[in-house]
Each structure stands twice: as structure tokens, then as C-alpha cells.
Amino acid sequence: MDPTPTGTTQTNTRTRSVVGVSGSDRPRLARHVRMTFCRTRQRQILLNPETVVVLNGSGADILELCDGRHTVAEIVTELGARYQAVPDDEVRQFLSRLVARRWVELDDG
Known part of the structure; x- marks a missing residue:
């Protein structure tokens, strides 16, 4: 569980870049x-505050595809279908x- 700024806890959600982004993250x-x-x-x-x-x-x-349902791998695949080449690392x-x-925010896949 990760603490949120309000002091409450939230399960399976990461907001720190230290963790990295994996293909199974949503x-x-x-x-x-x-x-x-x-x-x-x-x-x-x-729009931010x-x-x-x-x-x-x-x-x-x-x-547009970051809706919490698509994984990073699915996003790359979808963009690959729209465009010729989509570098996964980018x-x-x-x-x-x-x-x-x-x-x-990233939800664990």
C-alpha cells in the first residue's frame, strides 16, 4: 500500500517514477x-490545478488510452495499429x- 498525500492508503497504485513503468501496468x-x-x-x-x-x-x-483498463503493452499495440512504428521505450x-x-497513476496489472 502506498500512502497518498492526504495520509490515507491506496492499494496497488503507484505514483512515483522510481518504480518504473511495466507493460502490465494500467x-x-x-x-x-x-x-x-x-x-x-x-x-x-x-488541465491541472x-x-x-x-x-x-x-x-x-x-x-486518450490511459483509462485504467488498457495496459501499457495494449496502448503500444493500439498505437502501433494506428501508426507505422511506436517505440515501446518512448x-x-x-x-x-x-x-x-x-x-x-499506475494500477498494477
Whole structure:
């Protein structure tokens, strides 16, 4: 069990990048993060309590599949079906950076 910032405990959820991202992890956006379309920028954005992050196309495609049901391996496979080549390590690095910022949480597969 991992302690959350409020002092409560949460089972099978990791929010630290130290752990790494495995193919069986099921990523999902953290509760305080929302992905939406910004009409002004004509792009997908992540809304955090004090931050707006403008996503590029591939970042938005990855996060679109981060629903807590898809594993990282399934996300890579799905993106591979859409595009010619999807490097597994780049998807994991992207997710690791978001886990480190606590924008994405990982449920154990």
C-alpha cells in the first residue's frame, strides 16, 4: 500500500517514477488532472490545478488510452495499429515523466 498525500492508503497504485513503468501496468489520469480540447489552441490539453499543458498529437493519443483498463503493452499495440512504428521505450518514458509529476497513476496489472 502506498500512502497518498492526504495520509490515507491506496492499494496497488503507484505514483512515483522510481518504480518504473511495466507493460502490465494500467495507467490512468490522476483525479486532479483532466484532458480536454482547447478551441483556442486547436489541441488537446491537460488541465491541472495550477498548470495547463499543451499536448502534441502522440502525447494526446497515449493519454486518450490511459483509462485504467488498457495496459501499457495494449496502448503500444493500439498505437502501433494506428501508426507505422511506436517505440515501446518512448511510450514508457513519456508515462514515467507524467507519473513523476503525479499527473498519471499506475494500477498494477
